[in-house]
Each structure stands twice: as C-alpha cells, then as structure tokens.
Amino acid sequence: QSVAMIEHDPFCLCSEGIGLSFPKADLIAQTLKKPQDDKNRIQSALLYVLQHNSRNGHTCLPEDKLTAACQKLLRVPPEEVQAALEELIGEETIIAEDLELSAGTKRFLFTRRLYQAETDSAARLTMLLRFPAQAIVGVDSAIAEMEQRFGITYAQQQKLAISMALEQGVLILTGKPGTGKTTTLNAIITILEEKGERVFLAAPTGRAAKRMSEVTGREAKTIHRLLQVEWNENDRPVFAKNEKNLLDCDALILDEVSMVDALLFESVLRALPLGCRLIMVGDSHQLPSVGPGNVLGDLIRTGVIPVVELNEIFRQAMESLIVTNAH
Numbered sequence: 001q002s003v004a005m006i007e008h009d010p011f012c013l014c015s016e017g018i019g020l021s022f023p024k025a026d027l028i029a030q031t032l033k034k035p036q037d038d039k040n041r042i043q044s045a046l047l048y049v050l051q052h053n054s055r056n057g058h059t060c061l062p063e064d065k066l067t068a069a070c071q072k073l074l075r076v077p078p079e080e081v082q083a084a085l086e087e088l089i090g091e092e093t094i095i096a097e098d099l100e101l102s103a104g105t106k107r108f109l110f111t112r113r114l115y116q117a118e119t120d121s122a123a124r125l126t127m128l129l130r131f132p133a134q135a136i137v138g139v140d141s142a143i144a145e146m147e148q149r150f151g152i153t154y155a156q157q158q159k160l161a162i163s164m165a166l167e168q169g170v171l172i173l174t175g176k177p178g179t180g181k182t183t184t185l186n187a188i189i190t191i192l193e194e195k196g197e198r199v200f201l202a203a204p205t206g207r208a209a210k211r212m213s214e215v216t217g218r219e220a221k222t223i224h225r226l227l228q229v230e231w232n233e234n235d236r237p238v239f240a241k242n243e244k245n246l247l248d249c250d251a252l253i254l255d256e257v258s259m260v261d262a263l264l265f266e267s268v269l270r271a272l273p274l275g276c277r278l279i280m281v282g283d284s285h286q287l288p289s290v291g292p293g294n295v296l297g298d299l300i301r302t303g304v305i306p307v308v309e310l311n312e313i314f315r316q317a318m319e320s321l322i323v324t325n326a327h
Contacts, residue, residue, distance in 0.1 A: 010029045022044055046066065046088060047111070049066055049070055050066065050109065055292075057292055059262055060108040063085075067081050095111075114292055132170070139167060139191075150187075154187070165279050170305055172300060175309055176327055177322075180314055188279065197250035199251045201213075201216060201253050204260050209225075223267075228241050246272070247271045247273065250277060252276060257296040262291070
C-alpha cells in the first residue's frame, strides 16, 4: 500500500526510518496538488526546522524563531503554524519547556530525542554527585611522592586538581594549552592505579585517543570503541555498553570533552556504574562539538560540577610560539 500511503501523506517519507528531506517531500506534495495549509505539511516543516538546527549544533530553538522560520518556509498564516505546533506538543513529538533567561522566561522547543539526552544527562550527573566514588586517603603524601618520583614541582592549581579528582566523584579539569593538564592527569592516573582502581581513558576522536595514549603511556580508546558501537538498520549508532551492560571500571577519564555532543555524552553516562569516578578534561574556550549541544561549556556554567581551571603557563610552553598564538 506504499503508493496509496504516499498519495495520502507524502510527508510520511520524512519519517526517521526513510529520512527523505522535507523539500523533496514538499515537491512530491506539489505534484499531488496537496494544499499549502495541509496539517501534515506544517508539522513536517516544524520537525524539519528543528532537526536542521540540531545539525548546526542547537539542541532546541525559541518558539518564536521556530514558528517564524516555518511561516517563511511554508507561506501559511501564523495561526495555522501555531495550531500544528500545539498538536505536536500535545502528542509529545516536540517537547516544550519554559527556560529562565536574563530577559525573562521564554518557551523553548526540543525534539523528543534531544530533550531526553539533556534531561537524562542532568539526572545521571546528579546521581553521580549524590553517590560519589570513595575518596582516596593520604592525598598530600601521594602528591609529594609523585613530585619526588617524576622530579616535578606541581603548581598550586595542579595540586588542587589532583586532590579534588581523588577526593570527589566528578571533576572537570580545564585550561588553555601549555597549562599542565597532561602532567596533572598523569599524576591522577598513577595514584588511582596504585590505589588499586581500574582506570579507563577515552576521547571523542581517533586522533585525540592516540594523543592521549602517547602522553599517558596507557591505552586510550575512542568513546565509540569504549562503548562498543554497533549500527542499527537505520545506520545509527547503538552502544553495547549501556545501563544494562555497564563499563567495568572504577574511574573514567574523558579527554577533549569540548568535542563531545549531547547525545554521545548521554551514552557515556548511561554506561557508568554508580560510584565510578568521572574526570572530564578539556578547554571550554575551544569551539563546541559538531553535533548538537555545548556539553563542556554548559557543565562549567552550571556551577554544580566541581571545576579546576589551570591558568599558569609553564616555562617550556612560554617559549612556544604555537602556545602563545593559541592563547
């Protein structure tokens, strides 16, 4: 009955399983002499604009921007766009949430998948903060031993980062190039391993994972490999590691978190066992991820996650024109 279904509603071709673009489905609708104010057309356009903006990095859109873009695209009266939108919100295909801004409250609209990713990530992080990993004892003596062993004198912020990573369950370690993130990280990993903890290292890209392996001397995987990615019939990633098949580690160190999008971050948190230490490393001044969301920047702005920012440029980095230009 595929021909009859398309004749009845050509915009069914925009569904996730088929994935035809809205402009192509709209051309088919025009050849079938479908009216411009067809409800299916308006609803498909609303979803198309939201999905198009997610490919530009946005997890949601203000309601006025979404409806204005749809009116321009469809050339239909605003009240018809609003009516179609309210129906999608009623059936929870689109999720509406009022968010507090400096100028007052504004209604934002999400696709259901991205809303789930953001709210689920927030809930799982709250659980990790509420039930943290067991604190490592004797941190000061462990730091002193690392200094002696490696012939290093850690800066005050580096010592603070090492202490917080070992004493708390969740930490963000951030800083611009040349501020000693890698040196700090190596101390954290060494102390955790010597205390008997199983530490996993991961980064969002193959190049970042390879670099992480080189500077730590330990195996680092891409996040997709860590979570054992498979591909479903719609060519979308499905992870074997999830809330039913957790990662077998006591601590997870994620590097280059500025490159991690909202959907991938949610997948990582799903696979973390309760009481696992999570240390996120990255530079929030870098560009956000290609996918939707600005995970690292948003987490730092919440003021809820413990953050240590390294800001002292070390001598060898000071002499590097690359580091100077990067800053």
